[in-house]
Amino acid sequence: MTFSMNKYDKILIIVILISSLLLYGTMEWFVRSTTSDQTVAVVSYRDKEILRVDMKIDDTYIVQGTLGEVFIEVESGRIRVEKETSPYNLCSIQGWVEYANVPIVCLPNHIVVMIQNSEEDPNGEDSVIQ
Amino acid sequence: MKRHSPTRRLTLITMLLAMSILMHMIEPSLPIPIPGVKLGLANILGLITMFLFGIKSMIMLNFMRVIIASLLRGIIFGTGFWLSMGGVILSTFITIVLHKKSKLSPVGLSVASSAFHGLGQILVLMFINDTVMMIYWLPLLWFSSVPTGMVTGTLSAQVLKRLKV
Numbered sequence: 340m341t342f343s344m345n346k347y348d349k350i351l352i353i354v355i356l357i358s359s360l361l362l363y364g365t366m367e368w369f370v371r372s373t374t375s376d377q378t379v380a381v382v383s384y385r386d387k388e389i390l391r392v393d394m395k396i397d398d399t400y401i402v403q404g405t406l407g408e409v410f411i412e413v414e415s416g417r418i419r420v421e422k423e424t425s426p427y428n429l430c431s432i433q434g435w436v437e438y439a440n441v442p443i444v445c446l447p448n449h450i451v452v453m454i455q456n457s458e459e460d461p462n463g464e465d466s467v468i469q
Numbered sequence: 470m471k472r473h474s475p476t477r478r479l480t481l482i483t484m485l486l487a488m489s490i491l492m493h494m495i496e497p498s499l500p501i502p503i504p505g506v507k508l509g510l511a512n513i514l515g516l517i518t519m520f521l522f523g524i525k526s527m528i529m530l531n532f533m534r535v536i537i538a539s540l541l542r543g544i545i546f547g548t549g550f551w552l553s554m555g556g557v558i559l560s561t562f563i564t565i566v567l568h569k570k571s572k573l574s575p576v577g578l579s580v581a582s583s584a585f586h587g588l589g590q591i592l593v594l595m596f597i598n599d600t601v602m603m604i605y606w607l608p609l610l611w612f613s614s615v616p617t618g619m620v621t622g623t624l625s626a627q628v629l630k631r632l633k634v
């Protein structure tokens with residue numbers, strides 16, 4: 340019995356590589372096409388919403404996490420955790436987030452930042468007339 | 470596969486199981502820069518067992534490995550345990566199917582098993598966290614399953630070439 344690589348292995352490897360790229364492409368396209376122009380970032384501490392940030396306004400916000408203050412910065416439609424106190428600083432290393440597919444999670448601080456489409460529909464004025 | 474006396478067979482499988490538990494336990498301490506990606510060294514022992522002792526032994530080895538390693542680490546029935554379990558169920562399943570239905574070598578089997586291990590873990594995470602967001606991790610896991618699977622597959626192929634039991 341031979342154990343070396345054969346052509347079936349190569350086919351399988353190519354199939355997996357192509358399908359991972361296709362999956363990535365589809366997901367990126369899906370997220371970009373479903374993210375509207377008006378987004379808000381919802382900041383929660385231990386699953387409770389503590390702050391709702393308009394992504395249109397550039398500003399810096401400070402929230403209280405488990406290990407200390409977490410500085411959240413919004414700039415030109417993007418959001419990031421600027422600095423925070425944690426063993427590995429993973430969420431400030433993560434950098435800017437623009438679309439709703441990637442949450443920023445500061446696990447040691449129990450802070451989660453998620454981007455959502457804001458409820459205000461730009462064409463919604465007609466529907467509220469009674 | 471040669472016929473062994475039951476005692477010899479049991480001893481050999483037990484030694485393979487001990488080694489796979491060891492691999493499972495030391496794996497998290499290996500530094501890999503991408504979060505969520507690991508080599509899957511324990512799968513080397515799973516593949517060797519399948520080629521030497523057949524499919525039933527591999528199923529037993531893989532499940533015993535997850536259960537005993539979780540018991541030793543004290544995380545049994547925790548999130549980590551269910552993650553390993555979800556991964557091992559799908560990866561064992563796909564290895565058996567591909568081994569029976571295709572002519573893949575250990576390298577290909579290892580890549581497929583690694584990819585489905587990732588898929589199983591993501592399905593469990595989606596169930597535990599009650600969110601479909603985890604699916605965005607799948608392309609990265611599948612992409613990285615090719616190099617990691619090739620490493621573990623090549624290692625098990627080399628061991629199988631040299632090992633005479």
